[in-house]
Amino acid sequence: MNLGLILLTGIIFGVGAVxxxxxxxxxxxxxxxxxxxxxxxxxxxxxxxxxxxxxxxEILGWVLGAFGLAKMNGEFRPRGGxxxxxxxxxxxxxxIGALAFLGCPLRGILRLAGGDxxxxxxxxxxxxxxxxxxxxxxxxxxxxxxxxxxxxxNVTSYLPAxxxxxxxxxxxxxxxxxxxxxxxxxxxxxxxxISLVAGLAGGMAAxxxxxxxxxxxxxxxLVKDTYLLKIYGTMFAAALLANLYFGFFKLGxxxxxxxxxxxxxxxxxxxxxxxxxxxxxxxxxxQLIMSGEGNTDAMFCVLGMLVxxxxxxxxxxxxxxxxxxxxxxIAVIVGIIITTGIxxxxxxxxxxxxxxx
Amino acid sequence: xEKMLDLRGLSCPIPLIKTRDALNSxxxxxxxxxxxPAKENIIKFAKSHNYKVQCNADGSDFTIVISKV
Numbered sequence: 190m191n192l193g194l195i196l197l198t199g200i201i202f203g204v205g206a207v208x209x210x211x212x213x214x215x216x217x218x219x220x221x222x223x224x225x226x227x228x229x230x231x232x233x234x235x236x237x238x239x240x241x242x243x244x245x246x247e248i249l250g251w252v253l254g255a256f257g258l259a260k261m262n263g264e265f266r267p268r269g270g271x272x273x274x275x276x277x278x279x280x281x282x283x284x285i286g287a288l289a290f291l292g293c294p295l296r297g298i299l300r301l302a303g304g305d306x307x308x309x310x311x312x313x314x315x316x317x318x319x320x321x322x323x324x325x326x327x328x329x330x331x332x333x334x335x336x337x338x339x340x341x342x343n344v345t346s347y348l349p350a351x352x353x354x355x356x357x358x359x360x361x362x363x364x365x366x367x368x369x370x371x372x373x374x375x376x377x378x379x380x381x382x383i384s385l386v387a388g389l390a391g392g393m394a395a396x397x398x399x400x401x402x403x404x405x406x407x408x409x410x411l412v413k414d415t416y417l418l419k420i421y422g423t424m425f426a427a428a429l430l431a432n433l434y435f436g437f438f439k440l441g442x443x444x445x446x447x448x449x450x451x452x453x454x455x456x457x458x459x460x461x462x463x464x465x466x467x468x469x470x471x472x473x474x475x476q477l478i479m480s481g482e483g484n485t486d487a488m489f490c491v492l493g494m495l496v497x498x499x500x501x502x503x504x505x506x507x508x509x510x511x512x513x514x515x516x517x518x519i520a521v522i523v524g525i526i527i528t529t530g531i532x533x534x535x536x537x538x539x540x541x542x543x544x545x546x
Numbered sequence: 547x548e549k550m551l552d553l554r555g556l557s558c559p560i561p562l563i564k565t566r567d568a569l570n571s572x573x574x575x576x577x578x579x580x581x582x583p584a585k586e587n588i589i590k591f592a593k594s595h596n597y598k599v600q601c602n603a604d605g606s607d608f609t610i611v612i613s614k615v
Contacts, residue, residue, distance in 0.1 A: 264582055266606060271557060326563060334555030337580070337606060399583045407559055412566065412591050470557030486557075 195416070198394040199423025205387045206299050207431035209247065212379035216437065216446025217303040220247055220391060221296035222473035223287035223462075224447070226491070227498035227507075228375055229356065232367045235495055236502035240373020244360040246381050248477065249353040250388015255396040255481030256350035257389075264396070267346035269485030271335035275531060276486050279469040280476065280493025282524040285500060286461030288507040289454050289521050290314075291447050293473045294402035294466075297459060298421055300448065302428035304440035307448050307455050314456035318463020319406045325468065325532030332468075332535055335486055346483035349491070353481075357385065374447060392481065401475035403466035447510065454513040457521050464528045548572075554580040554607065562587045565612075569597070573614040580607050588612075 206219025218224060229249075231242035259265040287293045290311045292300060297315065301308030338346060359367050361381055370376040378384060394400070398420060405417030432438040442450050449455070466472045469490050471479060476494070479487035501507040506520035513521070549572040553561040561577070561584040568575055569592070579585050585601065585608040592599045592612045600611045 266580075268555070268580075271555065326560065331560060332557060335557075336555055399586070401558075404558065408562075408587070411559060411562065412594075414587070414590065414594075416590070470559075 194398050195419045196423055198398040198400055199420050200427045201390050201394045202295070202400075202420075203299075203302070203424040203427025203429075204431050205391060207428055207435060207437065209379050209384065209387055210437060211435055212383050213377055214379050214384075215374045215377045217292075217296065217300045217305060218374070218447060219299060219387070221292050221299075222248070222477060223284055223293035223494070223498075224291065224296065224374075226473070226477075226494055227284070227288060227502070230495045230498035231375060231502070232356075232360070232369070234368060235499040238502045239375075240370050241375045241502065242368035242370045243375040243378055244356045244367050245378070246357060246360060246384035247388040247391065249357045249360075250385050250390075251392035251395065251474070251477050252349050252353040252481040253357070254389040254392020255478040256353075256392075258393045258396045259482040262397075265346075265483045267338035267343040267483040267485075268335045269338065269345070269488075271486050272332040272535070273486055273489035275332055275535065276469055276490040277493035277496070278527065279465045279531065280490035281497035281500060282528050283462050283465035283469065283473060283490075284494040284497030285506065285520050285524045286318075286458045286465065287473065288498065288501040289458030289513050289517050290462070291449065291508045294459060294462065295472070295474055298402075298425050299428055300445070302425050303432050303445070304438045305445040305448050306440070306442045307445060307450060307452070310452045310455040311459040314458065314460035315402075315463040316406050317456075318460040318465075319403050319467050320410065320463075321460070321529075322403075322464045322467025322532065323407060323410060329537040330468065330532055330535055331537045335484070338485075345485050348485075349480035349488050392478065395474060395478045396482065400478075402472035403463060404471060404475065406463075407467060449508050449510055449512045451508075451512045454508065454518060454521065457525070458508065458513070461521055461524045461528065464525065464532070468528060468532060548574040548576055550576045550578075552578050553584065554578055556584075558583060559587070562591060566591060569595070569612065575612040577610045577612065578607055579610070582608075585610065
């Protein structure tokens, strides 16, 4: 893989994220596959948290950017059928863990680049979760094969891009069909055109570079491949420099934007996200990108993430600057139990030969 | 004798794990995948371990022939 692609992807995500904050997004919230998808869940009424409702064009841009580039470079491949129901559950648990931490692993790196040391705790949990997920893979975890679609079935692979486009039109026209927060984080956002351009650029860069937050750690542990880690390093450095330039950098654990200091739950939150992402074959960002590329299994994972956001906020299980509630702590533990069960239950020996290897 | 693995439709990183494991017991391997990232990861891994790699595209499938230099 070429150095130019590593640098370009890292700079788009690192500098782009800080510029989005400069233009109006909440602190350390330029890009986040979990929080921003949670805001979309609020915009379409999946949860009722009035301060967390906005159809974030960054996420819509990721899907549309990945879709557009994949169509152009011949990598739009309609496919699916590898246990979508379990992928839906993995998406929901992935989101519940991320919302306990208050961010996906991408935001974990961006938070750290803004000086929020809670990012370290969360990312340590993420790495541990990927290690746990790899254990299940090593003993034979496999959700079975996906299959290419042909003919009319191809239509389903266009649904994520179509949904993203409809939401983009709706948010651009202040459609009554969407909820818009009047105050709180959901009311803080960059102008739509800036968010969209940043999202499209991020989506295209992630499609081309195969960027995946769990994939980087996973590939290093498995085969000592540092390619994706170099993208994270570049992204971290770029975001750090941009935060220092704009005066956003503030080192410490306390009083960080959209963060809490309950270390164990920061760790366990992204631990859960790490297991679920490894078992689902990609982090929250990667699932969105693969959805744009026509992978309906990833689409079901994203739908699970949207429902996970509904569960988190419906049960008051999501983290907040005050910390993680008792219900939130139980939800994370239940999530870890469920993903562990999936890791042990879906072993190749229990999959029929036509589905497995 | 050349061993063959059909890894089409499997999620990342299963194609890479299976290729790596197969190379532990065979120096000549033919792998079929249908995902560009899986193809790229397998080629990168094989080359980094000094194998000779040849890849051919056939429709939406990629056939990767890996052999000891």
